[in-house]
Amino acid sequence: MARMERLKTCRWRGMTPVLVAFLVLMTMVSLSNAQVAVKGEKVYTMASGVIADGVVVITDGKIAEVGPANEVTIPPGHELLDAKVVTPGLIDAHTVVGLAGQLNRDQDQDQLENSSPIQPELRAIDAYNPRERLVSWVRSFGVTTIHTGHAPGNLISGQTLAAKTGGETVDEAVLRPAVAIAATLGTGAREQGRAPGTRSKAVAMLRDKLLKAQEYSDKVAQAEEGKAPARDLEMEALAQVLSHELPLLVTVDRANDILTALRLADEFGIRLILDSVAEAYLVLDQLKASGFPVVLHPTMKRAFGDAENLSWETASKLRRAGIPFAFQSGYESYVPKTRVVLFEAAVAAANGLSFEEALSSITIDAARILGVDDRVGSIEKGKDGDLALFDGDPFEYTSHVTAVLINGDLVSGGDKEWR
Amino acid sequence: MFRSYILLFLLLGLVMTTGSALGAEKAFVGGQILTISGNQIDKGTLIVRDGKILAVGPANSVAIPENAERIDVTGKVLMPGLVDTHSHIAQVEGADSTAPIQPDVRVLDAINVRDSRIQKAQAGGITTANVMPGSGHLLSGQTLYLKLRDGKLTDDLLILLDDGSIAGGIKMANGTNSQRQAPFPGTRAKSAALVREQYIKAEEYRKKLEAAEDDPEKMPARDLRMEALVEVLTGKRVVHHHTHRFDDILTVLRLQKEFGFKTVLHHVSEAWKVADEIAESGAASSLTVVDSPGGKLEAKETSFRNGKALEDAGALVGFNTDDSITDSRLFLRAAALAVRAGMSREKALYGMTLAGARMLELEQRIGSLEVGKDADFIVLSGDPLSVYTKILETWVEGKKVFDRSDPRDRLYAVGGYGASHDQPNSFDAVLAGEVH
Known part of the structure; x- marks a missing residue:
């Protein structure tokens, strides 16, 4: 419904046939x-x-x-x-499998495009490999739905999708072709030798882009017939964030960076999914007040860098605070190449979450956060x-x-x- | 004069009384005891004194000394402290990027005993760890077998052998990690050739040493690199060998046959393909159990079933954390996942303890709960292979080094603010939020 409203208001009529074709295809393959x-x-x-x-x-x-x-x-x-x-069937609320492959060689690593720090136009559906062994690996541990796509590590790395772990083509696998636009704040967004080199610069760049996207959206909305501005894939993608069609998935760990993400959301009135959030336990009140859901880091994530203060008990603290959250297997750059969300929930179940709370975080709660609870969870x-x-x-x-x-x-x- | 003798006598008496108080027995009663060397004891008694195990057995067969401090562990499980045969805790460093083979480099000279990962390892029930440099070299240095006592200096954690030397092995690797730009090898065959060349040199050096028969005039000039390799050739230093692919594993065994060194195979991702060959060679295997295959080419065929395959073949098999590849606090998980894939509980728990002790050649001192061995043990809330079980206490040589009920230790066990910072001078300040 939100999709149709946006189509009307933005008058991007050119996209409608594509979407209709996609929806028909999805109905067929299910x-x-x-x-x-x-x-x-x-x-x-x-x-x-x-x-x-x-x-x-x-x-x-x-x-x-x-x-x-x-x-x-x-x-x-x-x-x-x-x-x-x-x-x-279990749901992994954030992974990169299918874009990242098990070999960890150039040919199977499509989770990060480093040519520019901001590339929201990169679509996960154009890179997802449903035959990747890591996909069948997590499936063998009960995972039937994954939220996968571009990885943390660029200020805006691209789009994510929701897919079933079955299917031989992306069209057969996909549940939602775009779930969120993936962003990173904190040390992970900083780059060597080019901007952004600091936290402040990263946020300045992000604000600048969002302002431009706002202007672009306005121009599109106000344009008279036949006078719409030239299509701009980057701007279109960010406009979807501004119009609430897609949330910005912000990977962030340190407490001050979490608050920065909330400040940004407040300024632009955008929806967030807060991702990783190692120091969530320091800012529970602010998280709760924001109403945004959390896709928590893998319980067994290594405690290094921005995530050095992570705790195995954060999940139970989120739960007690009434903050919706789900677990993820996360992004791994070496060995193991992916974690298994079942195991991550298990360790949380042993550290303050009840059995059913832990199970909920890898099933129905994850489905709700990803907007696929009409189908799965x-x-x-x-x-x-x-x-x-x-x-x-x-x-x-x-x-x-x-x-x-x-x-x-x-x-x-x-x-x-x-x- | 006489008065001074009395004073001395009184002082001696005082010292002896204090001494015996320090040396008082502690009796752990009521718990289930997994001795590893013998049968499981459902209601057992463990008595420790002066850092050693004084007695262990069923409650009805062990007399508790009158003055012993009784510690009730009813409903809990006691087992030997875990032996991690491959770890990178303590901010360890080894060889640098100047050469692929650096036997003169010692971990001893490059560790930080205040690293919080030592506390985390204690929280994971690890009482002995083989701390090693990485695998980016064919030979990256001399490793250290550390006792995870509470210590402030490297010396506090060392294990001294009977001849006064410091316990440790040597770290080697083959496969892809050590392949890079020259002077490093670019292929597997070159890797083996470079290693053989050094072993042959070491054999010559060894011959010179033997020919000199301790005559200072005839001794060859000291050569730190050769000295370490001679220790490998004479079997004083065990080779801890990173190796994943089955053909790489067989290459290690081929070199072992040629030069006669003792080796423990580490990671051994494709052990399931050559389990019989490994067993036949007599080499031990130390498995790193990771949550998925891949991450690099040589690990793409790893399997949870390596433990079972090696057990079935009759090989000596144990485990390691390879911390930070896996988390020391969850070391028991490695054994549990091996059991998931068919390994026996008995051999998996043996693999966490006595097998590791044997791989470090410390089985006379650690690895099982037997009279005379070091009082290194852990107290668990239940089955060691259950995800829900907590490690409640870790004891090293009769001293409690981890207590989950102590908030300072609990921080390391579950994480939280400051849990990854070096062990501070004052925990109280950390808990009060004054120091980060």
């Missing part, structure tokens, strides 16, 4: 004829509590019914699976048939993912694939 019923000793729905001896019926790739086994009739022709624990009638099956407590090191379903299709035999 069709699946998978018929499957999954029984679980415990089914964590993340919508209607935990069901003991539950069953989830997936018809034509969508969840058709969920409930106690003795109340749900499994329609004929449905393949049966069972597990000790069934959860919604919980086991509810009408949602996509994305499930993770476990042979024990999902967070225990020694448990296993035994199967992973996307749209009802068995896409992974779980982490035993790698054993």
